[in-house]
Amino acid sequence: MGCYIIDPMNGIDLSRRRFLSTAPALAGGALLSGHAGFAWTAAGNEQTETKADYTLTIATQPIELAPNRIVSVTVYNGQFPGPLLRFREGVRATVDVHNDTDTPEQLHWHGQSIPSDVDGAAEEGTPFIPPHGSRRISFVPRPSGFRFYHTHVRAGADLSRGQYSGLVGPVYVEPKNDPGRYDREVFLTLKEFQPAFSQGGDMDMDFLSPSATVKDLKESGESAMKASLAKKMPKGYEVGYDAFTINGRMLGHGDPVRVKQGERVLFHVLNGSAGEIRSLALPGHTFLVVAMDGNPLPKPVRVPGLWIGTAERISAIVEMTHPGVWVMGDMSDDDRHHGMGIVVEYAGRSGKPQWIPPRPFHWNYVHFGQAESPSQAPDQVFDMTFAKDNAALAGFNRWTINGLSYPLDQMMATPAFHLAEGKRYRLRMRNASDDIHPIHLHRHTFELSRIAGQPTSGVLKDVVMVGGYQETEIDFTADNPGLTLFHCHQQLHMDYGFMSLFDYEQ
Ligand SMILES: [Cu+2]
Secondary structure (H helix, E strand, O other), rough: OOOOOOOOOOOOOEEEEEEEHHHHHHHHHHHHHOOEEEEOOOOOOEEEEEEEEEEEEEEEEEEEEEEEEEEEEEEEEOOOOOOEEEEOOOOOOOEEEEOOOOOOEEEEEOOOOOOHHOOOOOHHOOOOOOOOEEEEEEOOOOOOOEEEEEEEEOOOOOOOOOOHHOOOOEEEEEEEOOOOOOOOEEEEEEEEEEEEEOOOOOOOOOOOOOOOOOOHHHHHHHHHHHHHHOOOOOOOOOEEEEEEEEOOOOOOOOOOOOOOOOEEEEEEEEEEEOOEEEEEEOOOOEEEEEOOOOOEEEEEEEEEEEEOOOOOOEEEEEEOOOEEEEEEEEEOHHHHHOOEEEEEEEOOOOOOOOOOOOOOOOHHHHOEEOOOOOOOOOEEEEEEEEEEEEEEEEOOEEEEEOOOOOOOOOOOOOOOOOOOOOOOEEEEEEEEEOEEEEEEEEEOOEEEEOEEEEEEEEOOOOOOOOOOEEEEEEEEEEEOOOOEEEEOOOOHHOOOOOOEEEEEEE
């Protein structure tokens, strides 16, 4: 989109190779004082390189989704998903990121409460990882649980960039003590490839409960759409996909999940999509959901299947009590037939993997929490209305929060919401569009407090799906000073305005 501003200091190519070859010329290291990748000895003129806990290299290369289905895609360390990174809660970690592409990159630590300069969003002031350059990132991982890392650049109309790429990987921050009663863990990353634009297409909303919509939101959304179509505007672009994968392999082409009868398997499921909402079911089995977005629920809840918004994570225990060879897959037949699934194979069983749809069910966040509002009242409530301006930006929908669209040609916009450290806030999000928006708040954990009119508490998350023409309320404590980005996690929506910045009062 041509709108990338590289900080002049951080735009300097600090790739390891070049640094080592030019190091003798940089006496004293003043130029590198902000670069934590090198520890200087007391003498100050000799450097030793400390080893990072992890190294991630961003590069574009062929990735095999299935035999003869090889796509060119940008990934971490030559693989999809990126390697599972395990951190210890509260123990400082360092990660070296090398960018072997021609464009600046951002690596966002989704779901962690860390400073703005390492969070991985240019809108918050995180320096870019320059093209053919490197950056060492150091932070204290927290809170514990299932998190992830992903690129945080705007893709705009470029379907090879942003999260349309394969720049997604799981993170597990080990808690100080792990109470889980399970035999083993399996990490699953759900992700589509081979994106293409289409016009129109309505999102499937039927799975969300409660389904009640708000009259004034519906009226304003529908009248805006009608007015646009009356002006002969086409419907704004949407993105669809040809290939669907779990852990980078289309159904039937990856290693099966091999289980034994009686095992309790803890699945950590990440929706790594650029914008799709996914579902997952395993015939003859149920899911005991123990955590959402990595945060333990007040109590585990058993469900017949999972619905996972873009960037959401669900940790669920499956008791292996139904021997066979099964397809664990998306409930959409079309998406499953295009690859969204993985085989679960019991020891000693063979044959063609079987799929049986689960009984119909609705997905209601309220079922996972307590049925009353949070006991702590907010100090302040922010009202936010989300709206769509159909096809307003060269065929792309323009998105607004309270009438404002985040500037496309600017990284750090003027913060629209102001926080005071220690105060408790409520966001009352009103969706005047017919799409479901997976809303993400950076650097903070929020508590669901009301879903389409139903009060709730105790469910701690960093992404929540806000249903079409519905209202959702979330509460959070301003406990991590610094610029904080708020946005819809659909790449297409955030790139075309659906973002806002919070700052802290000085
Ligand atoms: Cu959205």
